[in-house]
Each structure stands twice: as C-alpha cells, then as structure tokens.
Amino acid sequence: QLYWQPHNRAVARxxxxxxxxxxxxxxxxxxxxxxxxxxxxxxxxxFEEASVQSxxxxxxxxxxxxxxxxxxxxxxxxxxxxxxxxxxxVRDRAADNIxxxxxxxxxxxxxxxxxxxxxxxxxxxxx
Numbered sequence: 001q002l003y004w005q006p007h008n009r010a011v012a013r014x015x016x017x018x019x020x021x022x023x024x025x026x027x028x029x030x031x032x033x034x035x036x037x038x039x040x041x042x043x044x045x046x047f048e049e050a051s052v053q054s055x056x057x058x059x060x061x062x063x064x065x066x067x068x069x070x071x072x073x074x075x076x077x078x079x080x081x082x083x084x085x086x087x088x089x090v091r092d093r094a095a096d097n098i099x100x101x102x103x104x105x106x107x108x109x110x111x112x113x114x115x116x117x118x119x120x121x122x123x124x125x126x127x
Contacts, residue, residue: 010047011036022064027086033058035072037086052089054078062086063105065113065125073102073115079123095123 009015013030021027024041033054036047052059057075064070072080072089077098080089095102100118107113113125 008045010038010045016058017061019062020064021070021086022067023085027062029059029062031058033074035059035062035086035089050082050086050089052080053091054080055091060101060103061105063107063113063115065107065127066110071105071113071115071125073105073117075101077102077117079115 010028011030013032013034015028015030017029019027026038028036028047030036033052035050035052037050038044039046039048052072054074055078057078059072059074059078062070062072068083068085070082070086077095077100079092079095079102081092082089098117098121100121102115102117104116111127115123
C-alpha cells in the first residue's frame, strides 16, 4: 500500500518551494529568500545554503536549463542566473523594468524556456 509519511526538514525556516536539479539533487526555497541545495543526489538530508543576492526580495522558483545553468525568479522582477550548478548567482537585468513578481521558471530542453509573472507577464528564453 502506498502512503505519505512525515519527512525531516533540512532547515528551520519555512519551505516555500522545492524541486529537482538537473543533476538529480534537490533545491529548497525558504522564507526570506534563502536557497538551499542538497549536497548529493536523490533524497538526502544534508543541504548547504547558496549565496543569492536577491535585493531583499524573495525567490519564488528555480528552473534548471542544464546541469550547470539555472535561473531563479522572484519578487519585484528579480531574475538571477547561475552557471556553476547553483553555488553562486548573478542578477540578470533583463527583467529589471518589470513592475511585478516573477513566479515560475520552466525549461523545455536546452534552448527553450519561459518565466511566468503576474498580470500576464511572460518572458521567453532565447539561447
């Protein structure tokens, strides 16, 4: 019989979102804009916090384009990019003039991706 069971959280702060990295590891977004990456692949309980400069706005979603490249989206048009699997992040100014939140990042293959924001904002990745 299949069932759900409680699982220990890796961090004390409330988890806002989570997902799988392209290498099979986990990422967790926590209240206050923190991003935690698992130290291994699969379901592990050892995480480390990634350095994310989000200008004080929360990160709401992360989407991996490849094993090394990922994008994070958040409040007030924050759009961040990593090229080293999530260890460090830099701001992409392409979304600086968007007057709203960016909620979701999705990639469909290496060169096709989208970011969804409020009020119908839709950004397309051109790679």
